[in-house]
Amino acid sequence: MKKLEMLYEGKAKKVYKTDSDDSYIVYYKDDATAGNGAKKGTILDKGIVNNKMSGMLFEMLEKEGVPNHFMELLSDREQLVKAVEIVPLEVIVRNLSAGSFSKRYGVEEGILFDQPIIEFSYKVDELGDPLINDSHILALKLATEEEIEKIKGMALKVNQVLSDFFLTKNLKLVDFKLEFGKHKGEIILADEISPDTCRLWDTETGEKMDKDRFRRDLGGIEEAYQEVMKRLEQ
Ligand code: TMP
Secondary structure, three states: OOEEEEEEEOOOEEEEEEOOOOEEEEEEOOEEEEOOOOEEEEOOOHHHHHHHHHHHHHHHHHHOOOOEOEEEEOOOOEEEEEOOEEOOEEEEEEEEOOHHHHHHHOOOOOOEEEEEEEEEEEOOHHHOOOEEOHHHHHHOOOOOHHHHHHHHHHHHHHHHHHHHHHHOOOEEEEEEEEEEEEEOOEEEEEOOOOOOOEEEEEOOOOOEOOOHHHHOOOOOHHHHHHHHHHHHHO
């Protein structure tokens, strides 16, 4: 597959056209941002870890019946994906309180919910990705009722598959963010699943093994990403 011109550059990835209209090439960078770009930095070899980990998890999810954009790894930092038109929503699933949930509702981190929470943000950087509900999504015509239900069902399935898998690696899946896209009219899972987009806590020590180490200046960020990848490959 030939890599053609760059279509889009995001905070952590670049997307390129290919000689097929049906696929894109995604390049994973080491760039890291937090707080909607307020904090910027580099996490050495993050792109390599996230490319590999996303590929591995998407492959697992496909087998478990969650259709997604992943096709194949092309190199350390590149993967071939199905071309999608992104639904402009960040779909967040939470199993335990943390991050913006704890801040917004004034609760400590680490409270286990009776059932997972699904939350949507409207993906518009200039607006700061505001929280949005089903009625807003319908009013803004971002997705249909049927698509919202499909997205929620897929997000819960991803949560079940990944929570079980991470637990076998002594990692607690606290929360994560997904993005969905449309490929040939069908909603499929897209974007990435990595320590950039998940909160992962060591089940024994409670240590944070994800991008919170960067967001909160905890140090040991490269080591945490490498350790997660090592555990996943074992
Ligand atoms: P939050 O607690 O900051 O809302 O984040 C919830 C989860 O979503 C956490 O695992 C980090 C992830 N996330 C992203 O991947 N990208 C984002 O832009 C945001 C706000 C969160």
